[in-house]
Amino acid sequence: MEKKLERIKRSIWVFHLNTGSCNACDIEILDALTPYHDAERFGVKLVGSPRHADVLLLTGPITLESLPKVINAIEATPRPRFIIALGSCGSGGGIWHDTYSTIGGVNSLVKILKERGVEVDGVYYVPGCPIRPEALLYAVALIRGLVEKKAKSMVATVE
């Protein structure tokens, strides 16, 4: 697996997976892929099929309507496969985190995938509403090991 991950780091093919977002993050993804930001210099290529992809750029809070299609797309992506959850909605559901029609972001999705036996090799979070193109490039650089992780999980206890 280590060898496979090393190979993927040098050639990251991404598939854009909209799961019911407001399209603000989607516009920023397109911006990140334009010649101005030049994501191709990191080996990033936008592909038209999940079968070609290594990384799924997931936007939106994952509506119940889109959930079966999202699972199909993730299953169609050959392993090793990664998810970059984009925006507040993708990362944690945003303002839709507890609404009746969404599952509330990528964490709930990973739980559902585990129940169904679908493995994902890694999840990266890019929060923001909408995300900036530079933030997406930072996530790519993080996968490649070019930059340090900015956030860390910490549990604070109040006595």
Place this chain on the structure above:
Amino acid sequence: MEFILLTSTSITVLLVNTILPVIMDGVERKIKARIQSRIGPPIVQTLYDLLKLLEKEVKPLHIMPFILLTIIAYLSTIIASLYFINLYTITGEAYYSITAITLFAISLTSNTLTPLLLPSPFTYTGGMREVILSIVNEPAFIVSFVLASTSLRLLNLQSPNIWILIALSISLTTLVLSSYAITGRIPFDIAEAEPEIASGVLLEFSGKILALLLLSNLIKRFIVKYIVSSLILVYIIGAGLTCLAASILLTIALWIIYAIVAAILGRSRVDLAPITLGKVYILLLALSITVLLVGIYGG
């Protein structure tokens, strides 16, 4: 002894020619990036892509054995074609060039067949577009190759016949034009058509199979230019190892020119590019045949 030397040289060059298209694709991507004022990927990026795909899981398809059969037929015939072009460039024997062209035509047919076996509508649409392009391009490529090689054989450099010279120029123009169109660059990328039918012919393939198909397509891009280079240089500098090296260098130069042209051109309407191309081919080939006949019988 001579046969062993010839075979070993051809196989060595074959290995070089299989790796070279992968590097040249990286160069093409770099050129495109520089034209668009950006840094672009490293030159070895395509090699990284292929190595990565070899490590990826293969998603199973319907009728997998048939798919594998057509892909292996495509790859093997295209490599055999490359081998025979090497032999032609070293020896200058016409039957090697005929074998190479025949194998190349078979490989293109195998490539056209693969997407039509799959039930996906996107792949099928891409496959049908590939068929249309093949119907337009392949005859033009083969006929212009025959006309150009006939004109070259009839041309006497000491006292050139002006009609044969004109016929040669027209047939070479057709050959270069068809070799550009066969490579599937803009505006003839309608079979793959990433922005429109989501990679078309390649849509359903993954992992090692996708890597094999991409490698075959890159070798196909190399071969069409290599055939043109060999045809011209075998006549100008004579067959041999010098000709072989010069042919590879001319192929690299042609690849760079095609890359610049592809980066400058825009996409056209799906049906417009093949129809316009077909009309241009008919005109050029008719003109070339007429002028050649005038050169042979009237000059």
